Amino acid sequence: RQICRRARTHISPTLFRSSFTGTVGVELRPDALVVSVPAMPARERLQGQLNALLTALAQRTLHRPLVLHFISPPPLAPSSHPLSAHVPPTANGVKRAAAVALRAAPAIPAPNLNPRYTFASFIVGESNRLAYAAGQSIASMPGRSYNPLFLYGGVGLGKTHLLMAIGHELAERGLRVAYVTSETFTNEIVDAIQHNTQEEFRGRYRAIDALLIDDIQFIGGKERTEEEFFHTFNALHNANKQIIITSDRLPRTIPTLHERLRSRFEWGLMADVATPDFAHRLEILRVKAAEVTITIPPIVLEYIARPEGSSVRQLEGALNRLVMMAHTRGSAVTLALAATALRECFGERGRIDLSPTVVLDLVANHYHVSADEMLGKGRVRSIAWPRxxxxxxxxxxxxxxxxxxxxxxxxxxxxxxxxxxxxxGEMLRTDEQFGRELETLRSALRSL
Known part of the structure; x- marks a missing residue:
């Protein structure tokens, strides 16, 4: 009923009456909703014209991916009673028809999209601007622009995030979306061969509107996987269904990949997702830092962003480790703490030049004063000593x-x-506690 109420707000009253009168939801399974429709014209409208809208509304109402199956009530056995033609089908009869429909219809793969990976949370920079623009174009015109879209780049740079962001937009439009890794695709093929269910496997993947496949480079050299994917690709592409692929390298550099697949991957648009530059890394960290519960000074964010070649995943890992260390120690986030966290995440790549500014900032943070105060003329001990x-x-x-x-x-x-x-130097000779304090500062500096 909730789905019907929502559908009423999207279509005209006439179309609603002609399509929904007499419909009954007869069975709800984890991945499917079966609806009995008394009239064939209404069933055809629900399966065709209104299917995408109703699927989206059902998924939104039930908070999970599923497909809709529309069935006709089972025919009645002949009877001598003149009114027998008007006796409604029994509930058991409708449920038996629903079970038959579910067995006959292909179980479309669930979208499997991470709810965090959306366009809203994707941070755009020079390294991913082309890929992002292509994703936006596909989300508005699936199957008509950049088909296939081939996203390539190193590990942890945001390819999967962008892939799923496109998937969310397409699912929101009511399209049937399937996200799958090449490993899962391969395992499903092996399982289908072992159980002699290849036709069901093919039916599942050819009934979708958009296929999102991650890490395609791993199918290279797997003959049966390449064969099945080749035919799936052709079936979807010929039907103007959207295909989006990610890889850690260009098609021509995937070893042992069959030439006919390589050429198809290059049909549409190949977009690079590259390593972010310093400005992009810093913006990523600023956005992520705004989501945590402690304050992270700008100089610390700049410090984390400094190592060249840092992936988005490494940046997030370094930030998460820093926040965890601060919580565990019950301390504020300082440059010295960041140096320790960064050394664990980046190793030697976390080293930076020891400019006077870095030393001043480290000491200022340690003594809870500002660098400007240390550069000034103040002679009070709380400023003069850190100086x-x-x-x-x-x-x-x-x-x-x-x-x-x-x-x-x-x-x-x-x-x-x-x-x-x-x-x-004099204080070092007479104060053991200060010696330990200075050694902490030395260690922080040497880790920079």
């Missing part, structure tokens, strides 16, 4: 001269720098 610690670390841990350190610290002369270093 002297920064002087010492710049002298001991970098190649900067005294003059360069003085310039970096607000234009101070070299004698001031020498005095500050002597003060810190």
């Amino acid at each position: 002297q610690v920064a002087m010492y670390l710049l002298r001991e841990e970098t190649e900067n001269s005294l003059a360069q350190i003085g310039a970096a610290l607000g234009g101070r002369d070299h004698t001031t720098i020498m005095h500050g270093c002597e003060q810190v």
Whole structure:
């Protein structure tokens, strides 16, 4: 009834009456809803003109992917009673017809789309702009532009996210969408061969409106998988159904892939999803940081974004690790903490040049003061002491001269720098706790 009420708001009253009068939902299964329709013209309208709309409404109402099967009530046995033709079919008769319909109809693969992977959560940059634009075009005109769409690029760069985002848009339009990895596709073929159900397998995949297949490179060299996919591809493409494929490389570089598949993959549009540049990585981190419950300073986000070649997956992993470490330790997010988290995620690629600015920011965060205060003229101990610690670390841990350190610290002369270093050195000789504190700062700097 809820589906009918929603459908009434999308179609004219006349079409609603002629299509839905007398319809009865007779069976609901995990992947299918069977509807009995008394008149053949109405059944044809529901199966054809209105099928996409009703499927979308049913999935939205029941909160799961399913397909609709429309059946006619079973014919009545002849009877001598003059009114027998007007006796309605029994419930058992309708259910038997529903079971027959379910067995005869192909079970279309469920969409299997991650609800988080949408266009709204996909962050666009120069590295993926073409692929994103192609995805948007397909979402508005499936089967007519860029068919197939072949997305290629390294691991963890967002190909699957974009693939599923397109799938969500197509499903929202009422299209029957199937997302599958090449491994799952291969396993289903093997299972179909073992159980002699190849025709059912073919029927499932050729009854959909859009096929989204991930990591196609793994079918190379699997003769039976390539054969079945070749025929599935042809059947869908000839029917103007949308095909979207992802791979970690171009078709021509997939080893042992049959030439006839390679050429078909190149029919439509091949779009690169490349490694994000620094600005793109930083924007990804800003968006992700806004979703967590703790504050992450901009300098820390810039630090995480700095390693070249970082994938989106690596960035998210580094950020998640940093947040976890901050929660576990009950501490604020600092540059020193980020250095530890980044070393675990990126290894040596997390190293950056030890410029005076980096040292100043590290010390400022440690002592809960601002870098601007350390560069100023203030002489209160809460500011002067962190400034002297920064002087010492710049002298001991970098190649900067005294003059360069003085310039970096607000234009101070070299004698001031020498005095500050002597003060810190004296404290090191007399205060064991400060020694441990300074070693923590040293370790953070050496990990940068």
